[in-house]
Amino acid sequence: MPRRRILNPLTELLAAVLLVVLVLVVNRWEFSLAVLLLVVVPAVLTSGRVRQIGLAVLLIAGPLLLSSLLLHGLFFPEGRTVLLDLGPARVTREGLAFAAVMGLRMSVFTGVLLTAAMTLDVPELLATMTHRRWNRKLVFVVGSAVGLIPHVALRAQQITRAQQARGLVLGRGPVARVRALLTVTTPLVIGLLVDASERNRMLGARGFSSPGPRTSYLPDTDTPRQRAARRAMVVGVGLFSVLWLGSGVLA
Amino acid sequence: MIRVQSRSFAYDDGVPLLSGVTVTVEPGEYLVVAGSSGSGKTTLARLLAGAVGSDAGAVFRGSLTLDGETVHFEGGPADPRIDPAVWSASVAFVAQGAWGQLSMMSATVGEEIAFGPSNRGVPHERLRREVDDVAAALKLTELLDRDPRRLSGGQLQRTIIAAAVVQRPRVLVLDEPFQGLDAGAAADVAAAIDVLRAGGTGVVVCAPMLPRTAPEGARIIALDGGHAVFDGLLAEARWAGLRRYGIGTDGDAPRIGAARMRGAPTTAGRTLVTVDDVVVRYPSPGEPGGPGRGERRGRRRPPGPGRTPAVLDGVSLQVRAGEILAVRGSNGSGKTTLLQVLNGLRRPESGRVTVDGMPILRRPTGTLAGAVGYLFQDTDQQLFERTVLREVSYGPRAAGLRRVDALRRAADALEAVGLSAVADIHPYELAFVQRRLVALASLIAAGPSVWVLDEPTAGLDEPARTGLAALLVQHAQGGGAVVMATHDAAFSAAVAHRTLRLEAGLIQEDSPDPGS
Numbered sequence: 001m002p003r004r005r006i007l008n009p010l011t012e013l014l015a016a017v018l019l020v021v022l023v024l025v026v027n028r029w030e031f032s033l034a035v036l037l038l039v040v041v042p043a044v045l046t047s048g049r050v051r052q053i054g055l056a057v058l059l060i061a062g063p064l065l066l067s068s069l070l071l072h073g074l075f076f077p078e079g080r081t082v083l084l085d086l087g088p089a090r091v092t093r094e095g096l097a098f099a100a101v102m103g104l105r106m107s108v109f110t111g112v113l114l115t116a117a118m119t120l121d122v123p124e125l126l127a128t129m130t131h132r133r134w135n136r137k138l139v140f141v142v143g144s145a146v147g148l149i150p151h152v153a154l155r156a157q158q159i160t161r162a163q164q165a166r167g168l169v170l171g172r173g174p175v176a177r178v179r180a181l182l183t184v185t186t187p188l189v190i191g192l193l194v195d196a197s198e199r200n201r202m203l204g205a206r207g208f209s210s211p212g213p214r215t216s217y218l219p220d221t222d223t224p225r226q227r228a229a230r231r232a233m234v235v236g237v238g239l240f241s242v243l244w245l246g247s248g249v250l251a
Numbered sequence: 252m253i254r255v256q257s258r259s260f261a262y263d264d265g266v267p268l269l270s271g272v273t274v275t276v277e278p279g280e281y282l283v284v285a286g287s288s289g290s291g292k293t294t295l296a297r298l299l300a301g302a303v304g305s306d307a308g309a310v311f312r313g314s315l316t317l318d319g320e321t322v323h324f325e326g327g328p329a330d331p332r333i334d335p336a337v338w339s340a341s342v343a344f345v346a347q348g349a350w351g352q353l354s355m356m357s358a359t360v361g362e363e364i365a366f367g368p369s370n371r372g373v374p375h376e377r378l379r380r381e382v383d384d385v386a387a388a389l390k391l392t393e394l395l396d397r398d399p400r401r402l403s404g405g406q407l408q409r410t411i412i413a414a415a416v417v418q419r420p421r422v423l424v425l426d427e428p429f430q431g432l433d434a435g436a437a438a439d440v441a442a443a444i445d446v447l448r449a450g451g452t453g454v455v456v457c458a459p460m461l462p463r464t465a466p467e468g469a470r471i472i473a474l475d476g477g478h479a480v481f482d483g484l485l486a487e488a489r490w491a492g493l494r495r496y497g498i499g500t501d502g503d504a505p506r507i508g509a510a511r512m513r514g515a516p517t518t519a520g521r522t523l524v525t526v527d528d529v530v531v532r533y534p535s536p537g538e539p540g541g542p543g544r545g546e547r548r549g550r551r552r553p554p555g556p557g558r559t560p561a562v563l564d565g566v567s568l569q570v571r572a573g574e575i576l577a578v579r580g581s582n583g584s585g586k587t588t589l590l591q592v593l594n595g596l597r598r599p600e601s602g603r604v605t606v607d608g609m610p611i612l613r614r615p616t617g618t619l620a621g622a623v624g625y626l627f628q629d630t631d632q633q634l635f636e637r638t639v640l641r642e643v644s645y646g647p648r649a650a651g652l653r654r655v656d657a658l659r660r661a662a663d664a665l666e667a668v669g670l671s672a673v674a675d676i677h678p679y680e681l682a683f684v685q686r687r688l689v690a691l692a693s694l695i696a697a698g699p700s701v702w703v704l705d706e707p708t709a710g711l712d713e714p715a716r717t718g719l720a721a722l723l724v725q726h727a728q729g730g731g732a733v734v735m736a737t738h739d740a741a742f743s744a745a746v747a748h749r750t751l752r753l754e755a756g757l758i759q760e761d762s763p764d765p766g767s
Contacts, residue, residue, distance in 0.1 A: 123358040130369075143356045151355055154400055158632040161596055161616075165625040165633075166697060167649030169617030187635030194679055198351040204335030205300060205344050206354065206414070207370040211336070215372050217365035217382065 009125035016116035040111035072099035127218035263308035268477035286474035287497030287712035288684035300344035343420035405582030459712035499713035505720035520572035529602030577743035580753035586736035624694035646697030664696035
């Protein structure tokens with residue numbers, strides 16, 4: 001079951017971004033590990049989309065972790081304690097420690113941001129941005145970027161179905177799947193371009209370029225308390241960062 | 252209130268259209284612009300909507316007048332530009348092809364209908380009230396929480412019309428608004444338009460044929476080859492001999508010669524299609540084609556845990572060689588689903604389907620293209636190649652024919668539908684009727700014995716509709732079978748041997764057509 005939504009999506013998104021900022025500012029592996037174990041893992045487990053988010057994190061963070069391990073584990077210039085000498089490459093304790101810190105940080109980033117993005121209620125987010133009088137072009141860019149993904153998927157599915165109805169046989173093997181993907185790409189791109197020009201005209205005809213503020217059909221789920229909390233979070237993280245970095249510089 | 256004076260209009264191919272055409276729409280007036288494919292009615296509709304096409308390489312010479320203010324165009328770079336936001340505040344336009352008009356910003360039908368007024372800053376409370384009113388008038392209340400991309404063709408069309416009506420425009424321009432709507436939905440749309448007119452909105456409806464019924468005082472402008480050939484009342488238009496311009500009357504039987512009429516099917520014809528106790532359910536949420544997020548939130552709960560409602564609830568039928576079967580029923584009654592079961596695009600939960608004695612449920616859809624040809628309701632979802640000839644030859648090539656043979660089959664099919672002249676053109680450059688015929692030709696080229704057609708006459712003009720009737724009769728007489736979903740009662744009465752009525756996933760009636 002998807003988790004029950006308590007906070008407005010804008011608050012959730014901001015919290016995720018601020019958490020990433022905190023991890024960057026604090027820059028200690030203990031803190032990254034604590035965030036990973038106490039925030040990211042529970043958030044993924046209660047998201048209701050454990051498999052999808054897990055897969056996405058693996059696909060994005062996996063290669064980054066591997067390259068970081070290879071790069072810093074084997075070629076860390078400041079490494080003093082050599083664990084294994086491989087000629088041009090040396091495995092050092094400092095290199096491994098650095099790779100672990102970087103890897104931990106990257107896992108937190110991808111985990112936090114992907115969980116936030118993949119569980120976000122996009123229409124509600126757009127409605128909140130509209131109620132808060134954000135720039136309509138910006139709202140549209142966000143909305144259409146997110147809305148385009150299901151649109152493209154649906155359009156690709158329609159073309160595949162049309163091709164199947166006319167004799168395209170989809171095999172189950174990986175080669176057949178790649179071939180099917182190729183046959184769908186050209187008509188998909190051309191179709192989307194035609195759609196886009198038509199849609200541009202249509203958006204104009206439905207008053208999208210009107211001056212003045214836009215309103216939203218969806219109710220405003222944002223509350224004064226959450227707005228205050230968002231401001232407090234930004235100020236709090238800002239102040240903490242200044243103090244933390246300042247104390248680091250002074251020390 | 253609004254006037255278009257066109258001295259000439261030309262797209263980038265340079266062919267002049269709308270020479271010396273003037274159209275004026277007064278408050279509360281109902282104007283029908285009728286014309287066959289290529290007559291210029293869509294161009295005229297776009298001009299009324301303030302789209303002079305200069306951004307797309309078109310040249311317009313003439314003037315547009317709105318509320319006493321006239322803008323002149325000379326077809327040059329110095330021409331004024333029309334601000335679509337300002338123009339559309341007075342003039343709402345519903346173009347053909349509902350899919351391309353979705354904003355892609357809305358996850359629900361409610362948001363989609365509200366898109367226009369919300370762009371103009373209508374306060375939230377009023378916005379909800381107005382959307383609710385329009386949805387009730389167009390019987391869309393049940394669908395307000397559905398994903399607009401997953402509606403049936405008729406439901407989507409009503410949504411797009413609702414999105415225009417809710418703006419309460421002073422002029423409403425609709426390009427073929429009744430296409431794909433059942434009689435009930437068409438009446439709902441007409442009633443909603445009447446309410447607007449009573450409030451002073453001038454309404455322009457473009458259509459390939461004269462309407463059977465229209466509000467009192469409805470005026471007709473008939474176009475042919477870009478010229479106005481008639482301007483007067485509907486009653487006069489019926490006797491003005493417009494048929495010579497390819498303009499028939501909605502609901503008239505196609506005029507195929509008596510010798511080519513369908514005739515009785517050969518009763519000895521073998522059974523080509525058998526559908527036996529087929530049940531199809533809506534996919535569950537998350538699957539492709541599953542309900543939108545609103546349904547997950549529970550406006551329409553599935554019956555029982557884990558069970559979604561049945562689209563087809565135990566449907567059985569047989570179609571013999573030589574037979575034309577019409578499937579009728581209201582929008583969303585399961586017609587399209589039934590058709591897609593016949594070529595494997597939809598897999599039923601239970602039941603049996605055979606084509607020419609061969610069980611098809613476990614066979615990939617692609618292997619059935621040689622036996623069952625499918626015409627989609629939305630043509631633009633069906634066309635995907637670079638030229639008409641390539642498009643039509645796709646089927647034969649996919650079936651393994653050599654390129655030369657495939658191209659020859661394609662050329663023959665194009666000749667059968669009368670499109671040989673446009674073989675090298677991109678399908679998107681053709682007018683709607685021609686695109687529809689390209690889709691039909693691509694079905695014919697694959698040479699299937701069973702033709703499955705979803706709303707084949709929607710949007711066709713008189714010549715194309717008559718040509719289609721002749722093709723269907725010819726195919727049946729040659730030993731093939733046709734299954735078509737249609738709202739066109741006159742067409743099915745003239746062509747079909749049998750009519751099957753589908754309501755809420757059940758066959759309500761399976762009767763020989765009264766005309767046969």
